[in-house]
Amino acid sequence: MHHAFGMPFQKLHTKLIEWYAQNRRHLPWREDPTPWHVWISEIMLQQTRVDSVIGYFARFIEHFPTPEALAAADEQELLECWAGLGYYQRARNLQKGAKRVIEAFGGKIPSDFETLQTIPGIGPYTAAAISSIAFDQPVGVVDGNVVRVLTRLKAIDEPQTPALNARLQPLANAFCAFGQASAFNQAMMDLGATVCTPKSPKCDQCPWKADCEAFAQGLQEILPHPKVRPERQKVFVVSGLVIEGESIWLAQRPHHGLLQGLWELPSIENCNDPAQLEQLGLTCNPQVSWQITHVFTHREWTLTLYPATGKPHGGHYLEHRLWPICELERCPLGGPALKALIAAQIAVPPRRGAGKQPAFQLPQKAAGDPQMSLFG
Numbered sequence: 207m208h209h210a211f212g213m214p215f216q217k218l219h220t221k222l223i224e225w226y227a228q229n230r231r232h233l234p235w236r237e238d239p240t241p242w243h244v245w246i247s248e249i250m251l252q253q254t255r256v257d258s259v260i261g262y263f264a265r266f267i268e269h270f271p272t273p274e275a276l277a278a279a280d281e282q283e284l285l286e287c288w289a290g291l292g293y294y295q296r297a298r299n300l301q302k303g304a305k306r307v308i309e310a311f312g313g314k315i316p317s318d319f320e321t322l323q324t325i326p327g328i329g330p331y332t333a334a335a336i337s338s339i340a341f342d343q344p345v346g347v348v349d350g351n352v353v354r355v356l357t358r359l360k361a362i363d364e365p366q367t368p369a370l371n372a373r374l375q376p377l378a379n380a381f382c383a384f385g386q387a388s389a390f391n392q393a394m395m396d397l398g399a400t401v402c403t404p405k406s407p408k409c410d411q412c413p414w415k416a417d418c419e420a421f422a423q424g425l426q427e428i429l430p431h432p433k434v435r436p437e438r439q440k441v442f443v444v445s446g447l448v449i450e451g452e453s454i455w456l457a458q459r460p461h462h463g464l465l466q467g468l469w470e471l472p473s474i475e476n477c478n479d480p481a482q483l484e485q486l487g488l489t490c491n492p493q494v495s496w497q498i499t500h501v502f503t504h505r506e507w508t509l510t511l512y513p514a515t516g517k518p519h520g521g522h523y524l525e526h527r528l529w530p531i532c533e534l535e536r537c538p539l540g541g542p543a544l545k546a547l548i549a550a551q552i553a554v555p556p557r558r559g560a561g562k563q564p565a566f567q568l569p570q571k572a573a574g575d576p577q578m579s580l581f582g
């Protein structure tokens with residue numbers, strides 16, 4: 207059967223469903239794809255690799271098996287459960303959404319694509335995933351993997367923009383109209399993740415090779431074109447590392463703006479002069495430092511961390527607290543702070559793909575090492 211898009215939809219649909227039956231990835235949220243499980247997994251997967259999400263997903267649903275359990279949680283408990291996944295706003299939005307489900311829908315997650323989007327934190331993408339994967343509604347899911355597969359399938363030779371994604375939605379929907387939307391959408395995600403990969407797609411293993419326009423034209427390595435990215439503002443930040451005994455001073459950021467509510471090393475932003483840490487009551491050693499960069503959507507931080515002494519206070523922080531280093535695994539740390547602690551060898555990153563929190567340790571005192579003498 208042919209369609210306005212010029213694609214043999216039914217044939218492609220059947221081929222992909224057959225491929226999926228043989229090649230699907232076995233992921234914990236697929237074992238029991240309730241709407242709650244699909245919702246949590248999709249939010250976790252938005253900015254985090256599948257390998258890393260696996261461990262967090264099991265722990266999270268054990269803690270919060272229902273929207274009711276999450277709606278009733280206090281924020282600190284929620285953030286501790288999310289610690290390590292980063293992008294904490296996702297966790298806060300998930301809780302807001304759970305509260306809405308209780309208030310507006312009696313605790314039952316709706317199945318309809320439009321109704322789902324009235325819930326805070328659920329945009330068109332997550333609504334499509336819940337509606338199709340948990341309820342088999344005929345809505346296409348257009349994530350990064352699917353954009354890549356469709357762009358190649360149709361050899362769309364234009365920059366990636368939100369407008370292009372919007373145009374791909376009816377194409378994805380047209381496939382789902384042939385039924386089994388749950389399997390079809392997950393198959394598309396798996397095809398993009400395992401076969402139609404960003405680099406070196408494995409076209410020889412692809413069930414759509416015979417109909418793929420990019421493959422026919424030899425464009426599979428070139429398409430899709432990169433995303434058009436906004437210019438980022440460059441910001442300098444200085445931070446103080448104050449260790450007392452086996453604890454470290456951290457400060458909690460305000461509940462609004464960048465990295466809201468997360469903990470970090472006491473810092474001054476828009477500044478590259480370590481002497482300014484005096485504003486927070488800290489005296490630092492400018493001879494020793496560790497530097498990291500951290501990229502946000504609209505800005506890029508260059509953060510320099512200095513060993514310091516003093517009791518931090520003031521700044522825009524909600525609270526300053528001495529955290530035992532052995533308890534830092536539970537601390538909702540911002541991404542830049544975690545990177546800085548890794549640079550100072552207080553945090554030890556997990557092995558790639560291990561999906562675990564970093565470990566934390568007291569800095570090792572090297573004999574005669576002048577920088578370590580600063581830690582007292």
Ligand code: SF4
Pocket residue numbers: 355358359401402403407408409412413414415416418419420421426
């Ligand atoms: S043939 Fe190659 S480029 Fe085309 S969809 Fe399959 S893996 Fe992707």
